[in-house]
Amino acid sequence: MNESLNESKDLAAEKLEDLEQSVEDNATEEKTMDEMMEEFEAMESAMDRDAAMAAASTVPVAKKRRNLARGNAISGLIFVSPFIIGFLLFLLYPLQLSLRMCFCKVDAIPGAGLRLTWNNYDNFNKIFRVEPEFLQYLVEEMKRMALFVPGILVFSFFMAILLNQEFKGRTIVRAVYFLPVILASGVFVGLENNNALLSSIKDATKADSSLSSITTTLEKILLTGETGNKFFQYIIDIVGQVYDIAMASGIQIIIFLSGLQTIPPSMFEAAKIEGCTSWESFWKITFPLIGSMILVNVIYTLVDFFTRTDSNLMGLFDRTLLQRFEYGKVAAMSWVYFLIIAAILGIVMLIFSRRVYYYD
Amino acid sequence: MKKIKAGRQPNRSRAGDVGVAIVLMIFGAFFAFPLVYAINAAFKPLNELFIYPPKLFVRNPTTDNFSDLFLLLNKQGVITFTRYMFNSVFVTTVGTIGHIIVASMAAYVLAKYRFPGSRTFFAAVTVALMFTGYVTQIPGYLIMAKLGWTNTYLSLIIPAFASPMGLFLMKQFMESSIPDVLIEAAKIDGAKEGKVFISIVMPLVKPAILTLMIFSIQALWNNAGTTYIYRDELKMLPFALQTVGAGGVARTGAASAATLFLMIPPLTCFILAQSNIVETMASSGIKE
Numbered sequence: 142m143n144e145s146l147n148e149s150k151d152l153a154a155e156k157l158e159d160l161e162q163s164v165e166d167n168a169t170e171e172k173t174m175d176e177m178m179e180e181f182e183a184m185e186s187a188m189d190r191d192a193a194m195a196a197a198s199t200v201p202v203a204k205k206r207r208n209l210a211r212g213n214a215i216s217g218l219i220f221v222s223p224f225i226i227g228f229l230l231f232l233l234y235p236l237q238l239s240l241r242m243c244f245c246k247v248d249a250i251p252g253a254g255l256r257l258t259w260n261n262y263d264n265f266n267k268i269f270r271v272e273p274e275f276l277q278y279l280v281e282e283m284k285r286m287a288l289f290v291p292g293i294l295v296f297s298f299f300m301a302i303l304l305n306q307e308f309k310g311r312t313i314v315r316a317v318y319f320l321p322v323i324l325a326s327g328v329f330v331g332l333e334n335n336n337a338l339l340s341s342i343k344d345a346t347k348a349d350s351s352l353s354s355i356t357t358t359l360e361k362i363l364l365t366g367e368t369g370n371k372f373f374q375y376i377i378d379i380v381g382q383v384y385d386i387a388m389a390s391g392i393q394i395i396i397f398l399s400g401l402q403t404i405p406p407s408m409f410e411a412a413k414i415e416g417c418t419s420w421e422s423f424w425k426i427t428f429p430l431i432g433s434m435i436l437v438n439v440i441y442t443l444v445d446f447f448t449r450t451d452s453n454l455m456g457l458f459d460r461t462l463l464q465r466f467e468y469g470k471v472a473a474m475s476w477v478y479f480l481i482i483a484a485i486l487g488i489v490m491l492i493f494s495r496r497v498y499y500y501d
Numbered sequence: 502m503k504k505i506k507a508g509r510q511p512n513r514s515r516a517g518d519v520g521v522a523i524v525l526m527i528f529g530a531f532f533a534f535p536l537v538y539a540i541n542a543a544f545k546p547l548n549e550l551f552i553y554p555p556k557l558f559v560r561n562p563t564t565d566n567f568s569d570l571f572l573l574l575n576k577q578g579v580i581t582f583t584r585y586m587f588n589s590v591f592v593t594t595v596g597t598i599g600h601i602i603v604a605s606m607a608a609y610v611l612a613k614y615r616f617p618g619s620r621t622f623f624a625a626v627t628v629a630l631m632f633t634g635y636v637t638q639i640p641g642y643l644i645m646a647k648l649g650w651t652n653t654y655l656s657l658i659i660p661a662f663a664s665p666m667g668l669f670l671m672k673q674f675m676e677s678s679i680p681d682v683l684i685e686a687a688k689i690d691g692a693k694e695g696k697v698f699i700s701i702v703m704p705l706v707k708p709a710i711l712t713l714m715i716f717s718i719q720a721l722w723n724n725a726g727t728t729y730i731y732r733d734e735l736k737m738l739p740f741a742l743q744t745v746g747a748g749g750v751a752r753t754g755a756a757s758a759a760t761l762f763l764m765i766p767p768l769t770c771f772i773l774a775q776s777n778i779v780e781t782m783a784s785s786g787i788k789e
Binding site: 213214216217220221223224225226227228230231232233234235236238239242300303304306308314316317318319320321323384387388391444447448462468471472475476479482483 | 518637659662694768771
């Protein structure tokens with residue numbers, strides 16, 4: 142979803158320049174128009190009445206048009222301003238305040254709010270050198286990302302292709318696959334974690350899986366093998382997390398599905414007439430044409446993965462904020478986290494956007 | 502979306518059909534599992550809840566858990582269950598309606614007009630989607646304190662109006678589904694901006710409105726309201742239910758009833774608006 146971010150920023154800068162220039166142009170034009178008008182009026186006194194009438198009639202028309210444009214601008218402003226005000230007040234202002242907190246020592250003074258005292262890079266020093274958990278969790282999170290994001294993408298792509306087939310009751314099945322998106326957030330997850338019953342079940346199943354079964358034996362054989370045990374570990378991790386991966390891929394499936402439906406069926410027909418097998422047409426038609434959706438999904442998945450609230454890192458933020466009251470540290474940690482996310486997104490966009498083929 | 506005829510594809514065998522159906526069913530079961538589990542757990546009597554190994558389906562369904570829950574909630578203090586219920590319903594309704602109006606008004610202008618800074622603004626909104634709530638929690642509180650909105654419903658309702666997700670979805674949907682020609686035609690016929698917005702734009706984006714409604718209801722309904730509010734009588738339903746769940750093992754039954762109870766409103770809305778939501782998510786994915 143943020144793929145067009147950098148692009149749009151650049152474009153916005155360009156647009157702004159263009160606009161400013163055009164405003165200036167307009168201003169100069171108006172000036173010259175006014176001058177011409179004055180000249181015209183000066184000349185007009187010496188001329189006959191018809192010309193004067195014509196000059197007089199052009200003025201109100203121009204004024205009316207300008208009023209109309211201004212009216213549009215005003216109503217546009219009325220439409221956007223509530224959101225802009227809310228956005229500035231409840232998001233942008235807090236964000237810049239927290240950015241300032243990164244570089245400050247924050248003390249709460251009873252009755253007077255917060256006092257910010259500049260302490261350079263002390264917070265960053267602390268989170269990287271003193272705080273033992275931050276770096277560890279950060280690295281863990283990156284590892285999980287390397288596991289989850291490809292897993293989610295492959296899984297949702299596969300499911301989308303299946304759901305794109307024709308069969309009875311397709312809408313209902315699609316709705317079922319969207320269910321986790323509705324249920325996943327908020328209280329349900331909270332209760333799942335806090336619930337004594339569920340946690341006891343979790344312990345029970347954990348105890349269960351330590352019993353030796355065919356899969357664990359297989360796992361051991363694969364992992365103790367000389368070559369590529371890292372690779373097998375990766376695959377086994379993905380299989381182990383398949384439930385979590387499935388739960389997190391509701392929206393991705395929908396996005397892929399919409400991409401699949403924009404591919405014109407005539408293409409497949411033509412390929413079939415030329416003697417293409419389904420396998421070939423999948424790699425030569427479906428895969429390249431869905432490229433832009435893959436990019437959208439990679440970005441969505443990354444953002445979704447990093448902003449979920451049940452990770453260790455978020456737990457650390459929560460503890461630092463609500464139990465230890467170290468606001469400056471939390472601000473510094475979350476900005477470091479944000480910058481890392483932004484960097485990863487930037488790299489992904491750079492790699493993908495060159496290869497994506499856009500079909501119109 | 503074009504209408505698809507149900508039936509077998511000519512080039513696939515019956516065995517292939519069955520295979521696809523089986524794979525879909527297995528993963529479908531995955532996806533439906535939390536819902537099925539929550540519903541069943543809510544109706545299990547206490548002895549069944551602690552069966553080992555745990556069973557998914559209930560054998561002797563009772564409504565004991567629900568009566569326990571209401572009993573507990575009413576016993577808890579001076580504040581009755583209906584008060585929490587009212588808080589939640591009120592905040593959710595007002596917040597959702599306001600969010601839909603504010604977000605779609607701004608989205609209309611951003612989608613159909615260019616003004617200086619409009620692209621920058623939209624970029625800022627998309628970046629804001631990436632931040633987690635922890636970043637803004639303290640500054641948000643400071644603002645609420647300055648405005649004097651702590652301990653009021655306003656502190657929950659007004660920020661919901663300007664949530665960036667709504668603007669993002671709405672703008673993408675409007676760009677793809679409202680032809681400029683239609684708006685121009687209405688203007689040539691003498692409609693003013695307000696008229697165009699109310700009688701042309703809004704009816705056309707009904708699917709997006711329903712989607713926003715779901716997301717907003719979900720967010721507000723699950724909000725315990727404890728960040729800006731300290732007075733217990735103004736807190737929301739999830740707060741009351743969390744206190745029940747925190748009561749230990751003995752309250753497991755009541756807690757599972759509470760889970761189901763909280764799930765019902767967003768779920769009902771989702772079922773009512775299901776096909777539209779899938780459509781909006783799809784089309785907002787296309788236009789990026």
